[in-house]
Amino acid sequence: MPFRAALSGLNAAQSDLRVIGNNVANAATTGFKKSRTEFADVIAASNFGASGNAIGSGVRVANIAQQFSQGVVSFTDNNLDLAISGGGFFVLDDNGTRAYTRAGNFGIDQSGGLVNALGQSLVAFQADTNGNITGQTGPLQLDLSDISPKATAAIEVGMNLDANTGTNAFSPAINPANPASYDTSTSLTVFDSLGRPHLGTVYLQKAAGAGVWNSELYLDGTAAGNRVVPTAGSTITFGADGTLSLPAGGTLAYNAFAVVPANALALTVDFTGTTPSTQYGSAFSVNSLQQDGYATGRISSIDIAESGSISARFTNGQTRTMGQVALANFTNPQGLLPLGDNAWAEGFTSGQPLVSAPGTSSLGVIQSGALEGSNVDITEMLVGMITAQRNFQANAQVISTADAITQTIINIR
Incomplete structure (x- = not known):
């Protein structure tokens, strides 16, 4: 009887609806990436394999695959809001633990660090005292102190x-x-x-x-x-x-x-x-x-270029390079492990992070004063929801029909 196959269909449709529901719920979440339910059929087989005319035993959820397509970029009034136009992830540091995200809503904490709402620090290429970018990466720390004056020579x-x-x-x-x-x-x-x-x-x-x-x-x-x-x-x-x-x-x-x-x-x-x-x-x-001289000055604004270069502008007209945003990419982004809060961790199948400057090594560029929205298409989700609902109803009807047949057999005298 097809009870087990139909039951697997009900479970699969429920899983599909849960994934769609999660996508819809995060349609307005910054940097969210939608997921897709992938199914595989189930074949009953003995130790000698299945015969050529074997009937399937239902369906199973093979994978919940995240889709890392570009979300819509919306502009804001905050220079510290960052969006990646193209591939790559922002690198976050949480007390030495690295995480990766597409959500670029950052701000400055009391110590001058560039952090997200969870207090995780943005990782950047460090700058030396002369403003030259080094190859060393670490949590970005902005020097918020006043700049000393320089006598004209x-x-x-x-x-x-x-x-x-x-x-x-x-x-x-x-x-x-x-x-x-x-x-x-x-x-x-x-x-x-x-x-x-x-x-x-x-x-x-x-x-x-x-x-x-x-x-x-x-x-x-x-x-x-x-x-x-x-x-x-x-x-x-x-x-x-x-x-x-x-x-x-x-x-x-x-x-x-x-x-x-x-x-x-x-x-x-x-x-x-x-x-x-x-x-x-x-x-x-x-x-x-x-x-070549200037008066003392204090920070008036922070500017971030497409290349990820982070510059501080001072009230005396001077500019200082503070660092450069570091982006990471992976050989297989599908292998990343979701952590929640719009972040992922390196997974066994994702490969190691390839960290470089924006605009290099197939990485996207930085858009300052902008945020990448969710890549969820509500219309697509509604169509998928209808399809999943029909699948659920159809499998329920199979169970109802199988039940009627079973009842008929029981009633045979």
Whole structure:
């Protein structure tokens, strides 16, 4: 009688419904991966095997296979929400135990660690003190301390001085209080060792001689005491082709300037920096102007690039690399062991984790300010639910029919 086969069909349909129900329940769960029930038929066989005309004995659940297809990526307002576009898993550290997830909803804990809601730390490639990424991985720890100030040492100026400018009548005396004593100037903010800002102004005056200009640097005003005298020479010279020929290397070094209580400020001005200075027959213009100092600063934001590079932006305009997100992939993701809470553990058949940077080794890239949703298709689940229900009803009908036949046999006299 087909009772046992039909009963196995009922059990299989129930298993299918449980899997579908779990999928539907997690349709809104971040990083959830749907499962699929896989069935296999059952054949009754003796020690000598089944005959060619053997009748099956029902069905069994062969596997509950998770489907690791990409979920829909939705954007958020939190830079620390991360989604993987492509293959791979985030690596989590829980007191030395590794787990793997697609759920990238992270935040910063009180000690500067990047963690999920369970307190598990995001594993990343570590950065050294210079911001260089090393090959060592570990729980990411952000340095939330203020960045120390750096005194300005070098100024770069890229400008064009008008070749049509005649010799200044006041040459060689430059007096910032008298605009007629110089032909042009440009200013920028520089910093001392305490991070205090100072206004630095470079004054230029056309001197006698082809392509020769006098240059002086003043800090914080126009008083004579604010003048910083060059250590050797105060002129810059351009050749017949309009390019800088003197000083050698294009840099003027100035005597140290007292900025009590900070350390004395010794500055150089490089006229051949990012954009070399020239003397052409066009109006004066400043094409580049920069310096290498900065004030103290504190973290204003954390940015994470597609490559997984994690950078901290500071209020003083500086940027520091803190690490790089590490992703893991497996030869057989189906072999991963589900742990719950949207995480998996390495399994015997999954293979060992292959850890690398995002965008390499078939790994996806990181999308910051985004989360990967569940890959559950509700319409697909509803159709599967109807199918499983019909299977259940059909197997129940088989049992009902078999019962009727059995009752008929019992009633035979």
